[in-house]
Amino acid sequence: MPAYNEEDSIRGVVTDVIQSLQRLGLRPDVVVVNDGSTDGTVSAVRALPCVLLSLPFNVGKGAATQLGFRYTFAGGCDMVVQVDADGQHPAGEIGTLLAPLLEGSADVVIGSRFLAGGGSRSTFGRRIGIRYFNALQELLLGRRFTDSTSGFRAMNRKALALCIEEYPDQYPEPEAIVMFTRRNLRVAEVAVHMNERSGGRSSIGMLGGLLYLFRSTLAMLVTALRTHT
């Protein structure tokens, strides 16, 4: 769980995730990666029954998430679930996310709010951006994902092994899909219902949004070319 300045929501999210894991009969191991937060995130997490990895400064969501992957991989985990710390991902749906992994029908599972059965209210700009990524990915991969920016994901150890070697930097989700698919990992989407963020702000602003689109477009093209074998 990567976290950057999420002191308002982190406690609730970690608690929800732990409860959800316990309900599923899984070991409730939660790893929070603090990406150089400047608020009370660190002290909030210290009081919780979870592991805290604290980066010395802000390195971006991709690098923070990758750190979580490295830690869990070294710890010998068979499956990892990635959850945003802002509370928009429903911990109760972790079971839905893990089902394809447990069946062995996928290596990576993405929780989609747009797939039939899921749902969430999202801002206009964000919807446009997501549409665009979806179209670009369809072009590059010949396959349509409905929610490529979703950071609510689960993956098995095979996918984890790839992620600790290479993982995109800043806003990693759309690029990671390209990477997974190109490396012949089986990527599945399941419908989940997402919440409004319960605290903090989106890490992507208005102007930053355009820059993000451009940067990610380039990055996806590069990822597609680099792994073209």
Added chain:
Amino acid sequence: MDIVVPLRIQILSIIGSVFFLMLIGRLILKGKLREEYAVIWVACTVVLLVLSFWRAGLERIAALLGVFYAPSLIFLAALFGIVVFLVHLSVVATRLEHQNRLLAQEIALLRNELRESQKP
């Protein structure tokens, strides 16, 4: 096209080049500039020096390359050099960023390990 560079500017450019060379030398000695970069700067200065002494050189080279207006050759070469060097710096910055990211991750892992080991 015999004497193309007036004496005054020739002396000025020689002095300028020598000063620049001394500056680079000082930076290297003080450890403020890595030799790797210094090589490029020294090479540039040597080219300037050669051209300062060899007055008709620039005209000759320009004529050889079919450049009509000799000074534009200087601009072309300088711009090209600067662009190449900037790309090189971007490559270096990218590598440093990557190493920085790995270091940050490593620090976070070590911090955690330290904390764990200090727990009773």
